[in-house]
Amino acid sequence: MRILIIGAGNMGKGIATRAIAGGNTVTLYDIDPQASRSLADTLSESGAAKTSVTERPSDAARDSDIVILASWYGSNLEIAKQLGNALENKIVVDISNPLNETYDGLVTAPDTSAAETIRQALPASASLVKAFNTTFAGTLVAGNVGGDSLDVFIAGDDTTAKETIKSFVQSGGMNAIDTGALERARQLEALGLLGITLQGPLGTGFMSGWKLTMPAAA
Ligand SMILES: NC(=O)c1ccc[n+]([C@@H]2O[C@H](COP(=O)([O-])OP(=O)(O)OC[C@H]3O[C@@H](n4cnc5c(N)ncnc54)[C@H](OP(=O)(O)O)[C@@H]3O)[C@@H](O)[C@H]2O)c1
Numbered sequence: 097m098r099i100l101i102i103g104a105g106n107m108g109k110g111i112a113t114r115a116i117a118g119g120n121t122v123t124l125y126d127i128d129p130q131a132s133r134s135l136a137d138t139l140s141e142s143g144a145a146k147t148s149v150t151e152r153p154s155d156a157a158r159d160s161d162i163v164i165l166a167s168w169y170g171s172n173l174e175i176a177k178q179l180g181n182a183l184e185n186k187i188v189v190d191i192s193n194p195l196n197e198t199y200d201g202l203v204t205a206p207d208t209s210a211a212e213t214i215r216q217a218l219p220a221s222a223s224l225v226k227a228f229n230t231t232f233a234g235t236l237v238a239g240n241v242g243g244d245s246l247d248v249f250i251a252g253d254d255t256t257a258k259e260t261i262k263s264f265v266q267s268g269g270m271n272a273i274d275t276g277a278l279e280r281a282r283q284l285e286a287l288g289l290l291g292i293t294l295q296g297p298l299g300t301g302f303m304s305g306w307k308l309t310m311p312a313a314a
Contacts (some may be wrong), residue, residue, distance in 0.1 A: 100160035103167035104132040110236025118267025125153040148173040154182035169194040169210045176217040183222045187257045191228040193288035211281035223257035226281040232302045241305040245271040251280035
């Protein structure tokens with residue numbers, strides 16, 4: 097699949113690493129062109145031949161199967177508005193945890209979520225899927241936590257779009273867990289916050305992961 101990642105920071109690197117491992121084609125855009133070039137160089141050094149950079153995110157979005165908003169909540173919202181019609185009929189992924197300034201709460205009201213707010217900024221024909229907000233960047237680069245594959249919790253209202261995101265997640269060697277409608281992003285964003293607040297007490301250095309254990313297959 098052709099993946100456009102907007103935001104070449106920690107999560108941009110993590111998601112790009114898994115995307116490339118899964119044989120997908122990655123294009124990077126960052127507000128700072130040097131950041132996307134630098135990440136592309138880093139990914140190429142590790143043998144990835146399928147990474148390119150763009151300074152024209154609207155054109156790149158039109159040419160992509162999945163557009164991943166990999167910046168902070170406020171920036172993701174702005175990017176969604178700016179790309180506007182370029183996101184017609186696109187699958188858009190929001191990965192944000194809408195943290196407050198002290199990283200111990202969310203700025204969104206309890207009866208909504210970052211994902212639902214961003215959804216409202218997209219063209220009606222776009223499909224918004226919440227994903228990756230509960231997986232730390234370093235674990236995405238590593239591809240596992242203590243040898244266990246990563247669980248990526250997703251939410252969205254468009255079943256077909258979620259199937260595409262599931263395939264993308266699985267291509268990178270991860271498990272996709274569909275939690276239901278986009279409204280479930282409220283719980284996923286709370287789970288993301290809980291994961292962050294646990295890092296200090298547990299001393300896990302943002303390298304832990306949420307894992308749903310399953311009963312043995314019948
Ligand atoms: N880090 C994690 O482990 C983790 C885990 C789960 C979810 N998340 C979520 O993932 C998102 C990104 O986190 P991160 O740690 O990757 O942050 P980050 O390292 O700061 O990366 C964000 C990147 O986006 C760039 N950017 C800002 N505004 C932009 C715009 N309008 N257009 C294009 N690029 C823009 C930033 O550039 P500047 O630095 O120049 O502003 C930066 O390079 C956040 O919403 C966070 O809540 C993070």
